Amino acid sequence: MKPEMEQRFEFGRNWHDFIQKNYGRDKVETSKNHLLTFLGRDSLKGCSFLDIGCGSGLHSIAALDAGAELVHSFDYDPNSVAATRYIQDQIDNPDNWTVEQGSVLDDSFMESLPQYDIVYSWGVLHHTGDVWHAVRNAAGRVKDNGSFYIALYSADVQVDPPPKFWLDVKQKYVSSGWLTRRCMDFWYVWRFQLHRNPLLLPHFLQRMRDYKKNRGMNIFTDIRDWLGGWPMEFVYDAEAIKFCENMGFQLKNIATGEANTEFLFTKKQLS
Ligand SMILES: C[S@@+](CC[C@H](N)C(=O)[O-])C[C@H]1O[C@@H](n2cnc3c(N)ncnc32)[C@H](O)[C@@H]1O
Incomplete structure (x- = not known):
């Protein structure tokens, strides 16, 4: 049976369960180190950070911990939002961290958001049902000279069966x-x-x-x-790079070989 597009996997339930059992400083440190290393920065001081499809919320708190001035997290799944709010509660709901429910495919919601120094979306955009629409909407929230850090399920990695x-x-x-x-x-x-x-x-x-x-x-x-994990699309790395370059982005870093390829782009300033 072909599922309707509304039929989607309840990721949030897993995340809620995961974070309640696993939240701890060690997890935040691991995520923070990964984030800073891939971004090639020592800290996120002075940066605003948008986490699209925040899931457990772990990477949002890692960004805050790395010094981000402001963090905005959203996810389509109410249980992912609840998981992120659970972490927010653990650090007494700081004023500079907003968590809400929203979809990266919702054009008016996305346009209502400001632009950020760093837009981060790890393992999300290929699970929306319309990966290129999602990449375009996410990219639209990056400031000039800002960073666009995404991870997409790679079609270049051989999986058997295919x-x-x-x-x-x-x-x-x-x-x-x-x-x-x-x-x-x-x-x-x-x-x-x-x-x-x-x-x-x-x-x-x-x-x-x-x-x-x-x-x-x-x-x-x-x-x-x-x-x-449905909906789900596999994306060729070269296709993702070309798509972002056509929107005025430049590839700064890439990590391949795992199921998700990580890309770091910078948005060129319009002259
Ligand atoms: C595999 S999880 C990744 C979670 C997190 N980014 C991480 O790295 O741990 C995918 C997340 O994307 C969210 N998601 C799926 N479609 C979305 C959409 N249209 N807008 C925002 N979030 C979405 C899911 O609810 C889920 O929490």
């Missing part, structure tokens, strides 16, 4: 009820974790334990995220 297979799986997952979803979770484990070999069960159980130890997350949470 993207078409996974897109079909995701559509089926998101259209299904609780029972079918649980059957699909186990199908995934049997085929892609155990490789149809019951002798690999102890190895899988060990992985489950390590997962919990390292990330505090249940391995099934990540499996559900992967199986259900």
Whole structure:
């Protein structure tokens, strides 16, 4: 069955659960270091920061911690908004951090926002159902000379089975009820974790334990995220670069090889 566009994966539920179990200074530090390293900065002092599709809110608090003067976070999913507000509460709701519900595809909402020194959207725009519309709207919020930091699911990374297979799986997952979803979770484990070999069960159980130890997350949470992550589009890196260059951006940094390619663009000042 082909899902309607309104049928989408409930990412926010996972994020809410994740952050309540995992929030801590170590996570903020890890995110902050990653953010600053990729941006090539020592701090975000004096910068305004827009986090589109803030999910757990972890990267928003990391930006604040890195010295951002003002942070604005939004997400389409009310549970992601609740997860971000949960973190905001942990640091007594600072005045310079706004969290709200909104969609990057909503043109009037996006146009109502000011422009920011840094626009950040990690792992989001390809999950909207209209990736290029989303990239264009996000890019429109970057100030002249500002930074545009996005991560998009890469079509250049070889996945086996290929993207078409996974897109079909995701559509089926998101259209299904609780029972079918649980059957699909186990199908995934049997085929892609155990490789149809019951002798690999102890190895899988060990992985489950390590997962919990390292990330505090249940391995099934990540499996559900992967199986259900719909809508979803795969994007070629070169296509993303060309699209942004055509909007007046210049590529400053790129990290490839993982499922999400990270891009850092600077918006050229109009002369
Ligand atoms: C894979 S998560 C990434 C979360 C976060 N950026 C991170 O790096 O951890 C994708 C997020 O994008 C959000 N999202 C999907 N469509 C959106 C839209 N149209 N506007 C804003 N957020 C959206 C989802 O609700 C979800 O929280």
